[in-house]
Amino acid sequence: MESHLFKPALQVINGTEEGIGLLLESLSRLSETRITAVRGVADSAMVVVLFLRGSLLSLAEHDLPEQLSDFAEIIGHTMAICSVLHGNSVCVKKEIVTCPHEIKRSLQKRLDKIEALGSLLQDVSNAKHNLINTCESIVKWLEKNKQVSISSEEGDVPLIDVFVSRAQSKVDSKETFAEKATDLIGMKPSDQDTTVSFETPTTEQIVTLINLLKKTLNGLKDFVNYANENKSKYPEVEDLPVSLDDMDELSAELQSIDLMPYT
Incomplete structure (x- = not known):
């Protein structure tokens, strides 16, 4: 059980659920139409928050090798950020339905970008890859293959060490993250x-968030690219559940979000 790695993230996710509940309680003075509009965003956010909690608890059940603990913590922090982004979307929606008409458009731009980032991180309504389930898939695959070594010019190298050197080393340290x-x-x-x-x-x-995600994606893409280039040489990497196309799609989506206006 790796629950100690994820305790801070789990606290944030639980706190987000509580925070959304308190935010909904504050709507009692609004008209029914406005309450309904905010509640729709809140219901969607809560689905993701509860899904994130389940995913984090599931990941905590895995016996992760020590080499993956830092990256696993980064996944936890990313889940926490994702949950709060969905909570932020409820907050901004409340502002939109209560603000003067002249600033609604500006707030809507903020909401659009926040929601797009939230979906990039975790979208439970869509079957395509998102950043969090991509990270989870790779970590669980590495955990399953923790005894596997790759033959190289330097000798046999554990597959996990290849990941750490190619991907994790390019991501911010867990402390910085x-x-x-x-x-x-x-x-x-x-x-x-x-x-x-x-x-x-x-x-x-x-x-700051977009730059964090770019580093994470670039690190993962380096490892996936290595696996793609070497799958004929090393059959051990053939069943990696993430493709280079998946990574390119995520990178393109993040680039598109980066270009979205926020004010």
């Missing part, structure tokens, strides 16, 4: 108070 994630989430989980209060992310926070 955690620090940036804490800023993006806007709260530091504690045992006393884990409810998340939502605010509209600043432009700087969105830029």
Whole structure:
């Protein structure tokens, strides 16, 4: 059980669920039409939050090799960020239905970009690859193949070490990632108070998040590309459940989101 790796992320996800509930309670003074509009976004967000919690608990059940613990923690932080993004979408939707007409368009641009990032990270309504399930698939595949070594000019190299050198080394360290994630989430989980209060992310926070995701995608893509180029030489990598096309699609989607206006 790897639950200790994911405790901070699980606290944030649970806190997001509580925060969305509190946000809905604050709608009582609004008209029924406005409440319905916000509740629709909240219901969709809650589906993702509950899915993320289940995914994280499932990942925690795996006996992950020590070499993967840092990257596993990064997956947890990414799940936490994803949950808060979905909570933020509810917050922005509430602002949209209550704000003066002249700023609705600007807020809608923010909502569109936040929702697009949330979907890129985890979209339970779509069967295509997203960033979180791509990370999970690779880690679970590596865990299944933890005894596998690749023959190279330097001798036999564990497959997991190939991943660490090619992919994980290009991603921010877990400490740096955690620090940036804490800023993006806007709260530091504690045992006393884990409810998340939502605010509209600043432009700087969105830029930070996109840059984090670019590094993560580039690292994963390097490893997937290595597997693709060497599958005829090393049959051990043939069943990697993520293709180079999947990675290219994710990168193109992130690039498209990066170009979306936010104000």
